[in-house]
Amino acid sequence: MLWRCRHEIWGSNPTDPNSPYLNTATVTVLGNTGNLTKTSHTFVGWSTNSGAAAAQYTAGSTFTISSNVVLYAVWVPPLSVTYNGNGNSGGSAPTDPNSPYQYGSTVTLLGQGSLWLTGWNFHGWSMDPSGLGTIYAPGSTFVIAGNTVLYAIWLYGGPPTGNQYTVTYHANGAGVTGSPPVDYNVYQSGNTVTVLGQGTLDRVNYVFLGWATTSNAVTPDRMPGTTFTMPSNNVPLYAVWRVGGTVVVPFDGRRAGLNGSKQETINYQTGYPTIMQVATNLPNNTDKSAVIENLIINGLNLSNNATGILLENVCGCLIRNVTIMNCEVGIRVKLTGTNGSFSRNNRFEHIRMINVKTGILFEGTSSAKDFSYTVIDDVGISLASNSTDTGIKVGNNNLNADLYGAFVKANVWLNGSNGTGLGVDGKIRGSFVNLAVTENGYNVGRCIFLNSNADISKNQSFLLAVLGVTNNIVLSVGSSYSGIKIVP
Numbered sequence: 001m002l003w004r005c006r007h008e009i010w011g012s013n014p015t016d017p018n019s020p021y022l023n024t025a026t027v028t029v030l031g032n033t034g035n036l037t038k039t040s041h042t043f044v045g046w047s048t049n050s051g052a053a054a055a056q057y058t059a060g061s062t063f064t065i066s067s068n069v070v071l072y073a074v075w076v077p078p079l080s081v082t083y084n085g086n087g088n089s090g091g092s093a094p095t096d097p098n099s100p101y102q103y104g105s106t107v108t109l110l111g112q113g114s115l116w117l118t119g120w121n122f123h124g125w126s127m128d129p130s131g132l133g134t135i136y137a138p139g140s141t142f143v144i145a146g147n148t149v150l151y152a153i154w155l156y157g158g159p160p161t162g163n164q165y166t167v168t169y170h171a172n173g174a175g176v177t178g179s180p181p182v183d184y185n186v187y188q189s190g191n192t193v194t195v196l197g198q199g200t201l202d203r204v205n206y207v208f209l210g211w212a213t214t215s216n217a218v219t220p221d222r223m224p225g226t227t228f229t230m231p232s233n234n235v236p237l238y239a240v241w242r243v244g245g246t247v248v249v250p251f252d253g254r255r256a257g258l259n260g261s262k263q264e265t266i267n268y269q270t271g272y273p274t275i276m277q278v279a280t281n282l283p284n285n286t287d288k289s290a291v292i293e294n295l296i297i298n299g300l301n302l303s304n305n306a307t308g309i310l311l312e313n314v315c316g317c318l319i320r321n322v323t324i325m326n327c328e329v330g331i332r333v334k335l336t337g338t339n340g341s342f343s344r345n346n347r348f349e350h351i352r353m354i355n356v357k358t359g360i361l362f363e364g365t366s367s368a369k370d371f372s373y374t375v376i377d378d379v380g381i382s383l384a385s386n387s388t389d390t391g392i393k394v395g396n397n398n399l400n401a402d403l404y405g406a407f408v409k410a411n412v413w414l415n416g417s418n419g420t421g422l423g424v425d426g427k428i429r430g431s432f433v434n435l436a437v438t439e440n441g442y443n444v445g446r447c448i449f450l451n452s453n454a455d456i457s458k459n460q461s462f463l464l465a466v467l468g469v470t471n472n473i474v475l476s477v478g479s480s481y482s483g484i485k486i487v488p
Contacts, residue, residue, distance in 0.1 A: 087152075088152060108141050179201070253291075299328070335368040343370070357386055378410075389420070390422070445471065
């Protein structure tokens with residue numbers, strides 16, 4: 001079997017080491033193993049037709065041979081993306097500055113441009129002018145495989161009653177980051193407008209409440225998802241912010257200190273026991289992850305029973321270079337069982353906790369308790385003076401939690417609390433643990449406490465360093481452990 005390519009091509013034809021074949025033998029097609037290239041073209045496969053525009057075979061394909069076969073390289077030239085107004089009354093369709101594209105490239109769809117159609121609202125783009133195919137919103141993407149024309153899709157907005165009007169969203173405030181949403185529709189007076197959400201807007205120590213038609217409003221009069229009737233003028237909508245409240249970090253967002261590097265303090269706000277929370281990314285967005293870094297989180301007083309950071313049904317979050325103080329719980333990692341059964345791959349690095357009752361708490365349910373591959377690296381926890389204080393709690397009051405394949409490197413100071421360095425109400429297995437527990441001369445407290453049916457075993461390594469603590473490991477009925485090396 002022969003492999004051939006056409007003119008203006010560099011590289012070498014692949015050589016099939018199994019050729020020649022017996023009649024009816026199965027042939028496995030090779031890839032572009034000779035690194036063939038053609039200027040401004042993309043190799044997509046092979047064909048028995050020297051003039052083919054589409055590949056008949058790709059690498060790994062098979063066929064049954066019954067005669068001599070020549071496979072020709074198939075090349076795709078640069079591919080164009082063109083926008084079409086599809087019956088627009090006026091304006092111009094956008095022009096993609098990145099066109100033409102190479103085969104297999106990702107195309108990001110543009111906005112409406114200046115297109116408008118009397119009595120109709122712009123709804124997106126489609127490769128089918130009738131709109132029966134997929135409708136793409138501006139900012140969405142697709143992978144290009146051929147020259148593409150994108151047609152504007154219009155939704156009827158009522159008979160024309162005059163001029164065309166727009167709705168524009170404004171961030172409205174000092175220190176706001178991110179971008180407000182964009183409404184690409186052009187409205188007639190009397191049309192129905194659906195209010196958009198927050199977009200990617202964020203403001204340090206503020207909570208987004210909604211939108212208002214004036215920039216100095218303290219109460220929103222346009223809430224996301226609600227509707228209003230378009231007046232005979234353009235409508236500006238301004239973000240309304242309120243100081244305080246729980247700071248919510250999007251599941252794919254980043255919350256960092258001032259200028260991204262300097263530590264910034266976020267304090268407890270009355271009526272909001274959770275100071276910061278990461279939005280859930282289970283079950284459909286586990287490839288997205290939030291980052292929290294360079295912050296000081298202060299619960300102000302233990303009587304506020306504050307949680308510093310809550311990860312409820314969250315995977316893959318990174319928290320680093322953070323100080324947490326005066327909190328009931330420093331970091332609470334929680335599974336409810338409603339969004340998924342695991343909260344894996346969360347990382348807590350270079351964290352200091354001061355005057356907390358519980359440093360890191362893992363809470364699950366009987367069916368949702370998998371906190372595998374958690375990383376706790378360079379974490380120092382200084383407990384408050386309370387007999388129930390615990391540095392790291394794996395499970396809580398029969399709310400089970402299992403740590404498999406975890407990495408734990410932490411120091412816990414009991415501070416005369418008669419507390420516990422590590423409390424387990426679940427399982428720790430297959431993990432690497434390096435835990436130091438220190439009691440400041442009071443000679444009370446416990447290094448490790450295993451609740452009923454808890455188990456620590458089959459770990460890669462489990463090193464417990466003890467200083468000034470009387471009780472190294474305390475067991476409840478049915479609990480067990482093995483492989484813990486104690487260093488006094």
